Amino acid sequence: MLSVLSCGFGLQAQNGLKIKKIFDDYANGKGVVMVQLINENMDGFDFGLYKSITIKNNPAVVEQLQKYLEEDQTQADKVKKVESGTGKESKSTTFLLLPKRNNRYRLILYKYENIYKSDQTAILIYIETKSNPDNMLNFILKKK
Amino acid sequence: MKLQIKHTISYSEADQIIERYYEGLTTVLEEKLLREFLSQRNLPERFEPEKAIFGYFANKKQKSVFSIHSFVRWASAAVLIITVISVELFSLKTEKNYAYINGKKITDIELVRSFAENSFKDISDDASVNETYNLDSKEIIKQQLGAFSE
């Protein structure tokens, strides 16, 4: 009964996005940090829906995540990818702007980082916002 | 196991402990004695506030550990369980902001916002702080940003 309530809850405009499954399935996993905010305002920016998940050292889940991301990417209006690094260490960041839904912009941010002899970290963020998406993107990326 | 206390403290002893209680000086044992004392019936009226206060705290403690010693306790425990579950259900319905850290759920809004801020820091890095991003064109950029500075 409890799980029915939590499932039916507040994930409306993620309908049709594969990455939703990552948030649903792995939120309370070991070594995972997952955050959800609904209808919050931070520093003047609208966080109508904010979800983030950070997964460390779990290549299987990361592979799954990246597959879902590729599928969702086909829906995107805009895509930006930044990659760097050599074989031993790599870092890639992807930003997607998806079509507006319910009068809100939808953004996906994803970063994967593989540090030699240390952690492999994947962080996925999904945002629905009324704020200007470029401004939102810059706000998040410059937060110190 | 519940400790059987053969005799309870006297009224004047209780007065003294109560005075120390309000000074924040009582030990856990003294508070336990006081609690036992205050659970008696027919106490003089002057003990009413403390009886209510200790009763309230004892009730709150019972929410995490409930003991079954008599039919009366069964009944009140059942009511308690139903109350707790309905509060849980209600809060599930209204909980919008939360974080899971290694499987543990946090609902304190200040902490959740702080965790969100932390995730911004995680997704940005030294390089991105100095750049301005825009999603103006459908582009895929590959950049060699060079060796990691860390």
Add this chain to the structure above:
Amino acid sequence: MSQERFKAEILPIRDKLFHIAHKILVEEEEAEDAVQEVLLKLWRNCNSFEKYESLAAFATTVIKNHCLDRLKVKCRSELLDETHYSRAGTDNPYLQLERKNSEEVLKEIIEKLPELQKAIIRMKDIEEYEVEEIAEITGTKLEAVRMNLSRARKKVRDEYIKLTST
């Protein structure tokens, strides 16, 4: 996470946390209360995770957010000239209704305590921490915890008597 571990991680930056709080809240006593509130909050919420990045770094984010929130509340209540217990009074319907239910009364009283006092009462009277433990977690002197505990308990008693007398 053990208390030892918590202390070892957090207490070295206690001064830094105070500094941040002081900058935002200006008043020293308020800043000190804010630091203690945050430390207790962190302990209560984070003591069962093994390792979440740097708890110390996280704490600096929390103290900043906590103080900004406190500031908002302060500004709001100064504007309204609100006193927490302004509803007390013999013609108060709340009083009449609630007279029988002492538990409801106490619940409200405790809810309305200043945050630090509320946190200390919860840890001492409900969760049965020793005063020494609370002092360790908040990095304060025993006397300071006792004083806050004493204030809180007296406040609860005084308000209870006020709200339940005819």
